[in-house]
Every structure is written in structure tokens, then in C-alpha cells.
Amino acid sequence: MFSFQGTLHDLGQTGAGAFQFPVFHEKHPCIQASVHIANVQKTWYSFEDDRIHKDRFLMAIGLGTPAFVNLVTIDTGSTLSWVQCRPCPIRCHNQDEEAGRIFDPLQSSTYQSVGCSTEDCGYVHETLGIPFGCNEEQDSCLYSLRYASEEYTAGSLVKDKLTLGNNFSIDDFMFGCSGDDRYNAADAGIIGFGGATYSFFRQVVRHTNYTAFSHCFPGNH
Known part of the structure; x- marks a missing residue:
């Protein structure tokens, strides 16, 4: 059986400065039943459970120090990236x-929460159109986000190191640390490709020389 293989440690910024990363989908012409990817430590693992990759485009990211490598769904229609986090105090989906x-903030030496009075906290609340939310005891900015599919996520805004391959990383990547969600998939969460300043692209581009971003997905997925 032929399988697509993509190595994260070979990807990131190319010699010409362009930024690349692998994307996986069940209907990739080279995929039949399984997908193989490499994590940032250059070790191989595979996933064959179609609950993970069915009808979704996925990418692999590393969060924290040392990195927790997670598969996340690419969402071009939303902006906030999120993964579910330990401990999960309310309800979380079954992550394969x-x-x-599952990302554990206590195991990352570079993790930091986003404070309630910060500009980031206010801007996320404003652009998502949600009421102000704050855990005053921990000075932690809260978020909630509901999708048209009736899926939702809620938790704390945090920042940590984002790793894509062994040759590219950025500090202080802002994302949602979800402690309550309804999510109809088995991957770790969502990477937001929208246009706000806290989207995946807008955060990454601040660390490169590029101000343009393009992607192409097949129309028959």
C-alpha cells in the first residue's frame, strides 16, 4: 500500500525564504488508508483512524517547550487557533x-497566560463579538467561540512557543487553551487561517520577510 510521507523537520523556511509546511487529507492522490508524518524529533508515527482525517485538511504543529506535537484541522473561515488542554475542567472531545x-501548560517552560487587561484580550473579545471574560483570580483572559456547525470551544487565551519543523519556530504564539468544547473530530483542535492579527498567518508573518500568503486546496474534497 502506497502512503504519503511528509517530514516536518525538512520543512519550514526554504533557502529562498519562502515558508512551507505539509498538509494532509484523506483524498490526497497518494493516500489510500494511512498517512505518515514525522514529528519534530524526526521519529515516524502513523495514523489510520479516519475519524482524524476524514473530510478535513490537517497540519502538524509543536506547542510549548519541549514541544507537544499535535495534528490540527486547518480552518480558512475562522481566525483563532486552539487546542484542548490539560486539565479539562468541563468537557473535552476524545482526542485520538x-x-x-493533549497539551499540558504545566509541562511547558515557555507557557504564559494572556492577562485580562492586555490589548490582546480586548481585541480578541471585540473581533469575536463575545462578552468580556476574565478569571480575575489568575488574571487569565477567557474566550468562547461557536461555529456554524454548532461545535464550540471555550477556555483561556495563552501564549507559547510554536514550532513548525526543526528549523522554524516563533515565541509568544497566541492561541486558545480549551477546557470545554463540542468538537466532532479526533484531532487536537483548529489552526485559524483567517485575517485578524491573531491568526496563524498574521502571527507567523511578523517573524518573516513576507507579507503575502497563498494556499490551494482541491475543490472536490
Whole structure:
């Protein structure tokens, strides 16, 4: 059986300065039943459970120090990126082992919360159109986000190191640390490709020389 293989440690910024990363989908012409990817430590693992990759485009990201490598769904229609986090105090979806370990902030030396009075907190609340939310005891900015599919996520805004391959990383990547969600998939969460300043692209581009971003997905997925 032929399988598509993409190595994260070979990807990131190319010699010409362009930025690349692998994307996986069940209907990739080279995929039949399984997808193989490499994590940032250059070790191989595979996932064959179609609950993970069915009808979704996925990419692999590393969060924290040391990195928790997670498979996340690419969403071109939303902006906030999020993964579910330990501990999960309310309700979280069943994340498959093959999608990576659930992110644990206490195990990351570079993790930091986003304060309630910060500009980031106010801007996310304003652009998402949600009421102000704050855990005053921990000075932690809260978020909630509901999708048209009736899926939702809620939790704390945080920042940590984002790794894409062994040759590209950025500090202080802002994302949602979800402690309550309804999510109809088995991957770790969502990477937002929208246009606000806290989207994946807008945060990454601040660390490169590029101000343009393009992607192409097949129309028959």
C-alpha cells in the first residue's frame, strides 16, 4: 500500500525564504488508508483512524517547550487557533492518541497566560463579538467561540512557543487553551487561517520577510 510521507523537520523556511509546511487529507492522490508524518524529533508515527482525517485538511504543529506535537484541522473561515488542554475542567472531545498528546501548560517552560487587561484580550473579545471574560483570580483572559456547525470551544487565551519543523519556530504564539468544547473530530483542535492579527498567518508573518500568503486546496474534497 502506497502512503504519503511528509517530514516536518525538512520543512519550514526554504533557502529562498519562502515558508512551507505539509498538509494532509484523506483524498490526497497518494493516500489510500494511512498517512505518515514525522514529528519534530524526526521519529515516524502513523495514523489510520479516519475519524482524524476524514473530510478535513490537517497540519502538524509543536506547542510549548519541549514541544507537544499535535495534528490540527486547518480552518480558512475562522481566525483563532486552539487546542484542548490539560486539565479539562468541563468537557473535552476524545482526542485520538495518534493526533498527539493533549497539551499540558504545566509541562511547558515557555507557557504564559494572556492577562485580562492586555490589548490582546480586548481585541480578541471585540473581533469575536463575545462578552468580556476574565478569571480575575489568575488574571487569565477567557474566550468562547461557536461555529456554524454548532461545535464550540471555550477556555483561556495563552501564549507559547510554536514550532513548525526543526528549523522554524516563533515565541509568544497566541492561541486558545480549551477546557470545554463540542468538537466532532479526533484531532487536537483548529489552526485559524483567517485575517485578524491573531491568526496563524498574521502571527507567523511578523517573524518573516513576507507579507503575502497563498494556499490551494482541491475543490472536490
